[in-house]
Amino acid sequence: MREKFDAIVVGAGPAGNAAAYTMASAGMSVLQIERGETPGSKNVQGAILYADALERIIPDFRDEAPLERYLIEQRFWMLSDDAYVGSTYRSEAFNRPPYNRYTIVRAQFDKWFSKKVQEAGGLVICETTVRELMFDGDRVAGVRTDREGGAIYADLVVLADGVNSTLAVKAGFHPELKPKDVALAVKETLFLAPEVIEQRFNLKGEEGVAIEMGGNITQGMVGTGFLYTNRETLTIGVGCLLSDFAQQKIPPYVLLEQMKTHPAIRPLLEGTELKEYVAHLIPEGGYNAIPKLYGNGWMIVGDSAGLVNSVHREGSNLAMTSGRLAGETVIELRAAGKALNTANLALYKRKMDESFVMKDLKKYRRLPDVLHKNPQFFTAYPELLNGAMHQIVSVDGTDKKSKEREVRRSFGQRRGLFGLMGDAFKLWRAFE
């Protein structure tokens, strides 16, 4: 007997779970296939959960989802070799429910989300790797897995197999990723007693802090670092463009280890104990690297489609939103008795274009190229800013006017007047 489902979803990350949950909740027969031992066991993120995207799928998720800490404070640091300039935003507005952002542990969170898919009627099978898509003419008719007799058929396949999306590449839906379009991030999860975390980061109860960092920690490469507080662990990581790692010849674990010794970071990690070391690729190509999102019998969502807003460090919310919109597209088309072909599935793209996902990615479409060609934003400027702060803050008998002149001179010497103006223009164009 030939097994056939209304939809197959490949992958149980945020995008796949959102798609499977949305479709299963509407009564569709949904099969979700996950290669990990359990949903989440192959998935990596910083990780910050943006409540809004999930709330639109599971409004009362806060009652049961495994959440670590809600963020009440965001720090931005620009680091030189032995100093940092930073800004902090902390607000009591973030300390009132419903909370806006949470740290999460993906292995636990994805497992919970998958349980919701199953409660909604979706069938989830784990420990099964999808090897390729099966076609009927140009229509995707199902998937072939590594299980015996592994062919499974469906009216629709949703590709949520993550950044590497080997399925899309094999099917020719997606060109191979380029080293300049992906960041390689490495991260450690470090145990620290909750009361120590709270003292060290000025927190109470379930409050949390996120620190985003740029500057010399990436050793001249385009990239950023982060430090997040979980309930009883810290996560510290750094990610840079893969093309830059290749050029600078710095192993990623060396970069992370050196970052951990920075005088601003080391004290925050004191007494921690390593629990896990992970690595992950992040699609950073932005708007111009997004492949076609749909075709005859298929749609692609989340990281598989490169939906990451690298400026704002957002990805999982774009993933969940794309998964939800893909699901809603199918539900609408089925209700109208329409086939799930290329022409009709264009509705998914229209929904995406109207959402923040494509609007935000489009807004920053020039940025990946600008940053790629202008590493000074990650090297010269953090150093110059730290130097300027040092002049302004230190009291050494020099008059203030001379100090100001010295700061101006340092900027002019390093970048030149036209360089400074050009950099300002480039950034303005990239963010406009």
Place this chain on the structure above:
Amino acid sequence: MTRINVEEKLFQNRYKVDAGRPHIQIKDGDVCRSQCKTQQCTVCCPAGCYTAEGNGAVTLITDGCLECGTCRVICTEHRNVEWEYPRGGFGILFKFG
């Protein structure tokens, strides 16, 4: 500076190794040896799975693989890496992720 040992980091991770069935293979060792000058995989792999041997060869041991895809993407010039996901249930098993 003290030498950084990636094995110590990987030691904390949980794996279910598919013994005898590596999910990544170097297609042709001669290409690494004689055609690839940069051998970027030996630097970029975050698990240090690729080792540059003194004689110009590159060896690959996938047991510590974090399944990130770096080697697949970095080997653009020679396309000399045969990369598949491990069989269902095998490979890295993230406790936190």
